[in-house]
Amino acid sequence: MSAAFMLEVENVTKVYRLGRIKVPALRGVTLAIRPGEMVAVMGPSGSGKSTLMNILGCLDRPTGGAYRLDGEEVGKKSDRELASIRNRKIGFIFQSYNLLPQLTALENVELPLIYRGLPARERRRRAEEALVRLGLKDRLRHSPRELSGGQQQRVAIARALAARPEVILADEPTGNLDSRAGEEILAVFQELNAEGITLVMVTHDPNVARHSERILRLADGRIVSDERVRPQERISARELLAVLPAAEEGVNEK
Amino acid sequence: MTFLLSMKLAWRSIVANKVRSFLAMLGVIIGVASVIALVSVGQGARLSIQRHLESLGSNVIEVHSQGWEVRFTPELIEDLKTRVAGVKYAMPVIGLGGNLKWRNNFIDTPAQGVTQDFLEIREFKLAGGRNLSEVDVRQRRRVLVVGAAVAKQLFRGVNPVGQEVYFNNQRFTVVGVLAAKMPDQEYGIDRTIYLPYTTAQRLMGGASRIDTINIKAAGAKEASQAALQLRRIFFKMYRRPDAAYVMSRDDMLKQVAEMNRTMTLMLGAIAGISLLVGGIGIMNIMLVSVTERTREIGIRKAVGAQNSQILGQFLIEAAIISGAGGIIGILVGSGASFLIRRFGPPTALSSFSIFVAFGFALLVGAASGVWPAAKAAALQPTDALR
Numbered sequence: 001m002s003a004a005f006m007l008e009v010e011n012v013t014k015v016y017r018l019g020r021i022k023v024p025a026l027r028g029v030t031l032a033i034r035p036g037e038m039v040a041v042m043g044p045s046g047s048g049k050s051t052l053m054n055i056l057g058c059l060d061r062p063t064g065g066a067y068r069l070d071g072e073e074v075g076k077k078s079d080r081e082l083a084s085i086r087n088r089k090i091g092f093i094f095q096s097y098n099l100l101p102q103l104t105a106l107e108n109v110e111l112p113l114i115y116r117g118l119p120a121r122e123r124r125r126r127a128e129e130a131l132v133r134l135g136l137k138d139r140l141r142h143s144p145r146e147l148s149g150g151q152q153q154r155v156a157i158a159r160a161l162a163a164r165p166e167v168i169l170a171d172e173p174t175g176n177l178d179s180r181a182g183e184e185i186l187a188v189f190q191e192l193n194a195e196g197i198t199l200v201m202v203t204h205d206p207n208v209a210r211h212s213e214r215i216l217r218l219a220d221g222r223i224v225s226d227e228r229v230r231p232q233e234r235i236s237a238r239e240l241l242a243v244l245p246a247a248e249e250g251v252n253e254k
Numbered sequence: 255m256t257f258l259l260s261m262k263l264a265w266r267s268i269v270a271n272k273v274r275s276f277l278a279m280l281g282v283i284i285g286v287a288s289v290i291a292l293v294s295v296g297q298g299a300r301l302s303i304q305r306h307l308e309s310l311g312s313n314v315i316e317v318h319s320q321g322w323e324v325r326f327t328p329e330l331i332e333d334l335k336t337r338v339a340g341v342k343y344a345m346p347v348i349g350l351g352g353n354l355k356w357r358n359n360f361i362d363t364p365a366q367g368v369t370q371d372f373l374e375i376r377e378f379k380l381a382g383g384r385n386l387s388e389v390d391v392r393q394r395r396r397v398l399v400v401g402a403a404v405a406k407q408l409f410r411g412v413n414p415v416g417q418e419v420y421f422n423n424q425r426f427t428v429v430g431v432l433a434a435k436m437p438d439q440e441y442g443i444d445r446t447i448y449l450p451y452t453t454a455q456r457l458m459g460g461a462s463r464i465d466t467i468n469i470k471a472a473g474a475k476e477a478s479q480a481a482l483q484l485r486r487i488f489f490k491m492y493r494r495p496d497a498a499y500v501m502s503r504d505d506m507l508k509q510v511a512e513m514n515r516t517m518t519l520m521l522g523a524i525a526g527i528s529l530l531v532g533g534i535g536i537m538n539i540m541l542v543s544v545t546e547r548t549r550e551i552g553i554r555k556a557v558g559a560q561n562s563q564i565l566g567q568f569l570i571e572a573a574i575i576s577g578a579g580g581i582i583g584i585l586v587g588s589g590a591s592f593l594i595r596r597f598g599p600p601t602a603l604s605s606f607s608i609f610v611a612f613g614f615a616l617l618v619g620a621a622s623g624v625w626p627a628a629k630a631a632a633l634q635p636t637d638a639l640r
Binding site for chain 1: 259266267270549550552553554555556557558559560561563634635636639
């Protein structure tokens with residue numbers, strides 16, 4: 001909590017082995033993200049964005065270099081400890097939502113809390129709270145199949161949020177959504193960020209990237225630029241939503 | 255993760271793949287059901303033999319003549335009583351059968367010519383009337399003591415004692431009714447009539463001869479010693495070992511129990527094999543399931559599931575499949591056993607076989623889940639989410 005940086009990556013490399021061939025995905029990445037920052041990571045496909053996200057999210061270990069999350073060195077931790085870090089400190093948002101289709105929205109949101117071992121009543125309370133906050137009060141018992149893409153992504157955000165993470169990592173969160181639904185997701189991100197949650201999202205869309213306050217560009221496994229978005233150029237999703245044409249019926253009810 | 259919740263999640267994914275889960279269960283269902291049904295047939299056979307033997311009375315030795323020249327006379331039987339140690343009763347038995355008629359009702363029934371001692375030897379109790387008497391035997395009286403099933407089937411509620419009946423067209427008087435030994439059976443020991451053996455001899459004319467002796471010893475030890483002594487006596491009399499077949503009821507019971515043990519062992523082996531095959535079926539399905547649900551496993555790991563929690567989920571799933579299969583198997587097996595009893599030989603469900611089959615099914619199911627579950631738990635989250 002008291003660390004100067006929430007995410008601190010020092011000269012991290014990642015090499016994948018495909019049979020005998022070694023494929024370097026990250027060739028020495030150094031970056032530091034402060035608590036409460038909202039950062040976009042851009043780059044062409046194959047530039048190592050997703051690899052970087054996996055490492056930041058403790059889904060994968062770096063081959064070389066050091067990675068500290070909230071002041072804690074992650075590189076040498078066991079599977080068990082990594083799972084616990086993912087459970088407590090990190091919320092993931094994926095392009096394809098990654099909800100479990102056999103569970104209801106509410107149960108999907110409860111999932112990380114189940115693995116944390118919270119009592120049922122507490123789980124239920126927190127999950128409902130998160131879903132209500134994301135405007136899904138009437139969708140608690142729906143299965144993901146019965147929800148629109150935007151609603152599914154909001155369930156995914158609720159799932160991340162219910163666990164009360166330090167960091168939210170989003171990989172192309174608006175990639176499968178139309179512009180209005182995507183804008184709503186970004187509005188939620190900006191609100192969460194304003195409340196102090198550190199947010200990192202991968203995107204290839206410059207307009208999406210301009211919702212954040214800082215843009216990192218990757219190419220060939222290296223950071224090629226790291227710039228701040230000037231406040232007057234930063235897009236406010238709420239303001240944009242106000243001028244966007246109204247949503248189709250059924251997509252955007254709150 | 256709480257156990258109950260894992261159960262719920264596992265149940266969900268089983269229900270989501272109904273046909274496949276059912277096919278996976280099928281091996282266990284067939285295994286458990288066939289064990290239960292087969293054992294019930296075996297148990298039924300054993301029980302009916304055992305009950306028949308027990309209905310003969312305890313510490314009883316039967317001696318059958320095996321050869322035309324082997325004749326048992328009343329004098330010989332009286333003689334045996336004093337010569338053989340530990341003998342309490344000995345009586346001749348003449349087996350016959352025929353048509354028993356009362357008013358316009360008639361049934362076919364086996365009959366035995368005996369003495370008044372049959373009540374003690376066979377351990378019957380009178381439900382009404384009196385026993386055969388020494389006088390009945392000496393005077394070749396035409397009197398009958400009827401079994402409980404005969405009383406029920408022929409006399410239909412009328413007290414048989416004192417009734418005139420015709421046995422093979424000869425007039426008899428019923429003097430006694432026996433209490434039922436096996437009340438739930440229509441045939442067997444209770445559906446027999448007893449008359450003095452002397453009367454039986456006269457009825458059958460020249461063809462009559464005493465081919466069976468019933469002997470009752472004072473105790474179990476005396477019975478087996480008496481059986482030995484009897485074999486020696488008849489060997490000396492006829493100079494061949496198979497002239498008289500000496501069968502002690504307790505020896506037979508022991509043999510039946512021994513047979514039963516062998517049979518149970520054999521059925522156990524069959525059960526083991528079929529359940530093993532069932533387990534392989536479950537393992538196959540679970541392996542497919544792990545491959546198919548790679549993404550689900552990735553998601554669970556991304557939100558912080560421990561490897562042990564993934565392992566537990568798949569193990570519980572395998573256990574539920576086999577447990578549900580086991581329960582269905584118990585129902586199917588019990589149903590089959592019931593149907594067999596309805597249309598075929600007697601069966602008896604054994605709670606032991608149900609327990610063993612179900613327990614073994616659970617064990618095999620969980621064991622066959624170990625490898626797939628370990629595979630699921632070892633998946634790398636990045637690979638699983640790709």
